[in-house]
Amino acid sequence: MMIRNYVFDLGxxxxxxxxxxxxxxxxxxxxxxxxxxDVVFDRKYWDLLDRGEISDETLKAKVRTRLPGRLHAAxxxxxxxxxxxxxxxxxxxxxxxxxxxxxxxxxxxxxxxEGFAKTYKTVPQIxxxxxxxxxxxxxxxxxxxxxxxAIFRYLLDHYSLEPKTTLFIDDxxxxxxxxxxxxxxxxxxxxxxxxxxxxxxxG
Numbered sequence: 493m494m495i496r497n498y499v500f501d502l503g504x505x506x507x508x509x510x511x512x513x514x515x516x517x518x519x520x521x522x523x524x525x526x527x528x529x530d531v532v533f534d535r536k537y538w539d540l541l542d543r544g545e546i547s548d549e550t551l552k553a554k555v556r557t558r559l560p561g562r563l564h565a566a567x568x569x570x571x572x573x574x575x576x577x578x579x580x581x582x583x584x585x586x587x588x589x590x591x592x593x594x595x596x597x598x599x600x601x602x603x604x605x606e607g608f609a610k611t612y613k614t615v616p617q618i619x620x621x622x623x624x625x626x627x628x629x630x631x632x633x634x635x636x637x638x639x640x641x642a643i644f645r646y647l648l649d650h651y652s653l654e655p656k657t658t659l660f661i662d663d664x665x666x667x668x669x670x671x672x673x674x675x676x677x678x679x680x681x682x683x684x685x686x687x688x689x690x691x692x693x694x695g
Contacts, residue, residue, distance in 0.1 A: 495677065495692065497653050498591055501662040502602035505681050506621055507578035514577045518569045531558045532570050542603040544632040575608055576615045583685035585621050590694045592624060599627045601647050601660070606632035627651045638662070639670035648674070661688065 503509040515529040532555055540546045546554075552571055556564050591598055600622065609630040612618045622628070629647045636643035648655060655675030662668050668678040679691060 495659045496657040497597040499599045499601050499660045504663040541605045542631045543637045544635040548607045588624050597626045601629045603631040603637045609633050638667040
C-alpha cells in the first residue's frame with residue numbers, strides 16, 4: 493500500500509528532548525542539577541501539562557514547593573527555556589523535505605503543552621522544521637494525549653487522512669501499538685534517520 497501521508501512525533505523524533513542537557517545549561521553544581529532535573533521534568537506534572545490539565549505557571553508553582561528557595565530561580569529558568577533548548581535530530585529536516593517533494597502530506601502528532609503550541613514559532617530552529625508541515629495536533633491544545641485512541645481519531649478526522657495510507661512515526665512502542673489499533677501504518681523510530689529513510693524508500 494502506497495503511503496500518502498506521514499505523521500511524526502516531535503520529542504526524540506524531530507528534536508532531542510534531553511533533560512540533563514537542559515538542566516546543565518543553567519546549573520553548575522552536580523547535586524543541584526540532579527535535584528532540579530528530577531523535579532522540573534517530573535512526568536507527574538508533564539503528563540498533566542501534555543493533556544492540557546495544568547498551565548505552565550501551575551507547573552512551575554508545583555515545582556517550587558519541592559525545592560529549596562535558593563533553586564527557585566534556576567527552576568524557572570530551566571522551564572522557561574526548555575523549548576529553545578530542544579536539539580534538532582540530524583538529518584530529519586532533510587528527510588522531511590524529500591518526503592514533501594514526493595507530494596505526500598506531513599503532519600505532527602505530539603504529546604506536548606499548549607505553551608509549546610503558542611510559542612514554537614519564536615524559536616528559529618524549531619519553526620524552520622515545523623514550517624514544512626501540513627498540519628499539527630498538539631495534545632495540550634486538544635486535551636487528549638497518546639496513547640489514547642481518541643487523539644489518533646482526532647488527527648485522522650481533522651485532516652481527512654486514510655489510516656491504511658498513513659505512516660505514523662514515533663519512538664514509543666505503546667503509541668505505535670495504539671496507532672495500529674485504528675489501522676495506521678507505524679514505524680518505531682530509534683534515532684537512525686538513515687534507517688527511516690531506507691524504510692520509506694527515499695534513499
